[in-house]
Amino acid sequence: MSGTKSKVRFFRGPELLASVKISSKTPFAQIAENAGVDIPTNCTSGNCGTCLVRLINGLVKLPEPLPPGLDEYLVDQGGILSCCLVPEDDCDIDIIPPL
Ligand code: FES
Numbered sequence: 001m002s003g004t005k006s007k008v009r010f011f012r013g014p015e016l017l018a019s020v021k022i023s024s025k026t027p028f029a030q031i032a033e034n035a036g037v038d039i040p041t042n043c044t045s046g047n048c049g050t051c052l053v054r055l056i057n058g059l060v061k062l063p064e065p066l067p068p069g070l071d072e073y074l075v076d077q078g079g080i081l082s083c084c085l086v087p088e089d090d091c092d093i094d095i096i097p098p099l
Pocket of ligand 1: 040041042043044045046047048049050051052069081082083084
């Protein structure tokens with residue numbers, strides 16, 4: 001998908017915080033930071049779960065096996081780790097984690 005543009009929108013609940021067009025595979029937390037949206041991160045390597053957010057719409061490829069910061073329950077709730085996962089298509093993200 002290199003060269004194609006995806007649109008990533010960040011929400012806090014119903015409130016739209018930012019809408020960004022991206023053309024390279026950038027982790028959500030980095031996209032958010034560039035857009036001035038604050039998502040807390042800690043390990044930035046998929047281990048701690050600090051950067052958990054909720055995917056409302058869109059496509060994200062999950063690593064197999066799941067990183068330590070995610071489990072099947074969280075995935076069922078739309079949970080993704082924003083420090084290390086990237087949008088594969090247009091994505092809407094709620095920065096309130098599914099906990
Ligand atoms: S910051 Fe630790 S899992 Fe993302």
